[in-house]
Amino acid sequence: MSKRTLELVADLIRGRRKQLGTRWRKVTPGTQAIVVLAVLRHDQRLLDMAGGNDVSASTVHRWALEVIGLLSARASRLDRALKKIARTGGIAVLLDGTLIRTRRRTGTENRKNFSGKHKAHGLLFLALTDEKGNLIWISAAKPGRSSKITTARHNKLTAHLHKAGLGAMADLGFVGLDDNPDDAR
Structure with a gap:
């Protein structure tokens, strides 16, 4: 995964968190980006990615859906x-x-x-x-x-x-x- 891709996804997550007014999250936007891109790009199992980052599999699934929504909003019509x-x-x-x-x-x-x-x-x-x-x-x-x-x-x-x-x-x-x-x- 390129650094540019990771930064793009992390910036989208950062912007979304700011928009929501989220004060605290378990992981940083960069870590969330790495986890989600590993799931989406390399078909990593949710449970494997969750265990390594001390979160639940449902949290990783929610993160993936969030990033998919953020990326699809950037797509041109x-x-x-x-x-x-x-x-x-x-x-x-x-x-x-x-x-x-x-x-x-x-x-x-x-x-x-x-x-x-x-x-x-x-x-x-x-x-x-x-x-x-x-x-x-x-x-x-x-x-x-x-x-x-x-x-x-x-x-x-x-x-x-x-x-x-x-x-x-x-x-x-x-x-x-x-x-x-x-x-x-």
Whole structure:
């Protein structure tokens, strides 16, 4: 984990604590950031991270949810990100999806995260990048059984691209995604 990432997360936690008016916590924002990033990035067990820091597993879980909320609040909205690309004269927008593998869940929750295409459990994400490969936007997680084209249609990506004036420049990567291709207008 980079120092820059740790500092970013610790600063977000510090700001949140100041906003809440918290006077005292068991660990510093830096320690909380390390624990949460270990859980999120390296899939460390909550109980293992809790025991080493003299807190409960439910506290580590609460910390993780808090940091996820703080990070997601920083994410740019799709329409704003596309308008920014159009203003700066972006040449192309690339769209692709990926399945991030997860642990198998028990019971009926297990079924929706199983991807028949990949023969694995996971969550599906769609990502928009600029022509240099820089991440512009990433979708919310969808169950692994979802298809990329259905997820793109659910997020109304083509409408957002056309509204931002990038529809003609977008390499959508999926044949048939655009319901109204330019040659049919």
